Amino acid sequence: MIISEQPSLEVIKSAAIRIQSYIHRTPVMRSAFLDGLSKSILFFKCENFQKAGAFKSRGAMNAILSLTPDELLRGVATHSSGNHAQALARAAQIVGTKSYIVMPENAPKVKVAAVEHYNGKIFFCEPTLAARESTLQKVVGQTGADLIHPYNDYRVIAGQATAGLELIEQIPNLDLILCPVGGGGLLSGTALTLRYLSPSTKLIGCEPLGADDAQRSFKSNILCPSVNPKTIADGLLTSLGSLTFPIIMNYVSDIITVNDDEIIQAMKYVWERMKIIIEPSAAVPLAVALSGKIDLTGLKVGIIFSGGNVDVNNLPWKQQ
Amino acid sequence: MIISEQPSLEVIKSAAIRIQSYIHRTPVMRSAFLDGLSKSILFFKCENFQKAGAFKSRGAMNAILSLTPDELLRGVATHSSGNHAQALARAAQIVGTKSYIVMPENAPKVKVAAVEHYNGKIFFCEPTLAARESTLQKVVGQTGADLIHPYNDYRVIAGQATAGLELIEQIPNLDLILCPVGGGGLLSGTALTLRYLSPSTKLIGCEPLGADDAQRSFKSNILCPSVNPKTIADGLLTSLGSLTFPIIMNYVSDIITVNDDEIIQAMKYVWERMKIIIEPSAAVPLAVALSGKIDLTGLKVGIIFSGGNVDVNNLPWKQQ
Missing domain, CATH: 3.40.50.1100 (Rossmann fold)
Structure with a gap:
């Protein structure tokens, strides 16, 4: 919510x-x-x-624990090449829901590996803000996942x-x-x-x-x-x-x-x-x-x- | 003592x-x-x-705080290219006595700098155990400093x-x-x-x-x-x-x-x-x-x- x-x-x-x-x-x-x-x-x-x-684990965890049962069923999504991606994937794994993470295709391997470690589902896109946002919209449209923005939330x-x-x-x-x-x-x-x-x-x-x-x-x-x-x-x-x-x-x-x-x-x-x-x-x-x-x-x-x-x-x- | x-x-x-x-x-x-x-x-x-x-600060500090007033006046000496050298120089500085540190001439610059930071007086020697020991004997002979071995003490x-x-x-x-x-x-x-x-x-x-x-x-x-x-x-x-x-x-x-x-x-x-x-x-x-x-x-x-x-x-x- x-x-x-x-x-x-x-x-x-x-x-x-x-x-x-x-x-x-x-x-x-x-x-x-x-x-x-x-x-x-x-x-x-x-x-x-x-x-x-x-610190991103704090915000991601609070957002996920604020979801309604219905929202939890549909999972969460974000775009991030960094710490919010890992934190959200971890928080989703803890509560047993899915996370959909849009990442630029040039994201550092260690960060991709960290998201995978927490079972985040990764969608790669071109490394531009426009591509990240349009890919995220598509993912949210297909999955009904709750969009959890890295900070504007x-x-x-x-x-x-x-x-x-x-x-x-x-x-x-x-x-x-x-x-x-x-x-x-x-x-x-x-x-x-x-x-x-x-x-x-x-x-x-x-x-x-x-x-x-x-x-x-x-x-x-x-x-x-x-x-x-x-x-x-x-x-x-x-x-x-x-x-x-x-x-x-x-x-x-x-x-x-x-x-x-x-x-x-x-x-x-x-x-x-x-x-x-x-x-x-x-x-x-x-x-x-x-x-x-x-x-x-x-x-x-x-x-x-x-x-x-x-x-x-x-x-x-x-x-x- | x-x-x-x-x-x-x-x-x-x-x-x-x-x-x-x-x-x-x-x-x-x-x-x-x-x-x-x-x-x-x-x-x-x-x-x-x-x-x-x-951890070397523990042993060096204990050794220095065990010195008699007479021994404290003469200072302490050791040979070391590493952590004991720094720890002993620091401990000597704390109690206000001198430290004489024999170091091999190829010792890493950062370690030399750390000893100097604690006002240790450095004597460089060839990088062999024989040279380190003979230089240390000379330094102890000249200064009357108490030899504080890195571990055999x-x-x-x-x-x-x-x-x-x-x-x-x-x-x-x-x-x-x-x-x-x-x-x-x-x-x-x-x-x-x-x-x-x-x-x-x-x-x-x-x-x-x-x-x-x-x-x-x-x-x-x-x-x-x-x-x-x-x-x-x-x-x-x-x-x-x-x-x-x-x-x-x-x-x-x-x-x-x-x-x-x-x-x-x-x-x-x-x-x-x-x-x-x-x-x-x-x-x-x-x-x-x-x-x-x-x-x-x-x-x-x-x-x-x-x-x-x-x-x-x-x-x-x-x-x-």
């Missing part, structure tokens, strides 16, 4: 209870080294350890909002949260959680320069989709949606961009110093923290490590 | 208290995927998250024993612990802890085939050092020592070897599935668990991830 209103605090809290047996309450980690570099006190919410390797937004909910329970009184922004599901969900429960905590969206639609939309107050986004942060290529944009306009303080070199350097620091694997998209907020673009001196800062799905055979830096 | 007897339970417990403010109580992690592959219930003690990236063994102590507190009633073996400091320390506190838990040493001196020594009951060890597990090139060997003979059930391909595959599984970074040496026990050489069906198995110091610019598998 679609929710037609911005999720209330009750809706977010219900989502947290609904999904709790199916996801991890992920740990918050620290790094003395990165505190020193950023001159602040950083708290990393490790959604890279989440089921299926990213309040059930998904309410699910993503639970990451921030856990973080402020684990670390109260944060001065600031830095959150990656692609389509805006995680950012808008975090915005709602903070508005309801920690309004004094500032929230800044962190975006790759090569896919800066959210910053342009935010500055102009007009939704401007990306045209040819290009960045190493492959999870943040998407553009804000009609549901996520207004929430972000209302409750986010700023959107700050960083370039791919800054993203890769931040990612490397986390691998080398914290000994944990995060994907490029997850490194964007830390890259912002280290960019010097905002003064974090002495602040308590939450950073959401959004995911850890990296092809370790194809790293974004050169081997010696 | 040198300890001249095998550490008693009291000595190990004192070590744990002595070092507790200077090291992390590392978490124990799980993986449903690796449980399935190994048909057992695996508990991973994450010493890759330890200070300076490896009861203060160090008592420190390493605290990793197993934490693990059995965190997860009681393990059927088996799989532990990497190089010089035998971690294995002999774990053996003593289990003997005192959990004698029904079996302990198996896990060794790279290319540096199988421990297995040969164990089978023949004669200490046989490695001649030309060659393995990707660079932390396990050393040979058992006169202090570690008898403890291992008495209290370890078996030593099992795996080849480099098995080690690399196990390491990759951990990176991809658990999203944490372990070094090749740390992957050896998991490689044993997955090798089929022992039947683990249904057992509760502890695995010590000994460290996470990897040069991410020089991975042991090819990039696409």
Whole structure:
């Protein structure tokens, strides 16, 4: 069942209870080294350890557990080459329904394999947004499956909002949260959680320069989709949606961009110093923290490590 | 002050208290995927998250905190190209004494940089054991520094024993612990802890085939050092020592070897599935668990991830 209103605090809290047996309450980690570099006190919410390797399991699980019995019979569908595809296929498998995933024919093999691992039925199409959407329409028409959009869906937004909910329970009184922004599901969900429960905590969206639609939309107050986004942060290529944009306009303080070199350097620091694997998209907020673009001196800062799905055979830096 | 007897339970417990403010109580992690592959219930003690990236901080810290005021004035010395060097330099810096580290001139730059980061004074020598030992003798002669051997020292063994102590507190009633073996400091320390506190838990040493001196020594009951060890597990090139060997003979059930391909595959599984970074040496026990050489069906198995110091610019598998 679609929710037609911005999720209330009750809706977010219900989502947290609904999904709790199916996801991890992920740990918050620290790094003395990165505190020193950023001159602040950083708290990393490790959604890279989440089921299926990213926060996307929260929204997908909440959406699927919100389906009526009739809807469950018909299954779910989406288009995604990334973490939402895996998360939705996993959530569908858990509740015993079918998932139909439209993927571009050039999707990385590891991501195709992950969807197959969860018994998702894959429909390949040309790697354009138009082909993805038309293929998805066809699949939905044929199967009657419920379309679960990666971010422009309040059930998904309410699910993503639970990451921030856990973080402020684990670390109260944060001065600031830095959150990656692609389509805006995680950012808008975090915005709602903070508005309801920690309004004094500032929230800044962190975006790759090569896919800066959210910053342009935010500055102009007009939704401007990306045209040819290009960045190493492959999870943040998407553009804000009609549901996520207004929430972000209302409750986010700023959107700050960083370039791919800054993203890769931040990612490397986390691998080398914290000994944990995060994907490029997850490194964007830390890259912002280290960019010097905002003064974090002495602040308590939450950073959401959004995911850890990296092809370790194809790293974004050169081997010696 | 040198300890001249095998550490008693009291000595190990004192070590744990002595070092507790200077090291992390590392978490124990799980993986449903690796449980399935190994048909057992695996508990991973994450010493890759330890200070300076490896369990070696335990032994080095305990040795340094056992020094008399006079010894502290003269500083400490060792030869090592690896994790003990970093750990000792860090421990010396914490207590405000000097560390003199003899390193082979071909030591990886990252490891040299790590020792320098902790203000260790480095003496380079030719990359042979003879040159390392003679250079160390010279340094000790000139400085009067206390020699802290990487493993053949009861203060160090008592420190390493605290990793197993934490693990059995965190997860009681393990059927088996799989532990990497190089010089035998971690294995002999774990053996003593289990003997005192959990004698029904079996302990198996896990060794790279290319540096199988421990297995040969164990089978023949004669200490046989490695001649030309060659393995990707660079932390396990050393040979058992006169202090570690008898403890291992008495209290370890078996030593099992795996080849480099098995080690690399196990390491990759951990990176991809658990999203944490372990070094090749740390992957050896998991490689044993997955090798089929022992039947683990249904057992509760502890695995010590000994460290996470990897040069991410020089991975042991090819990039696409």
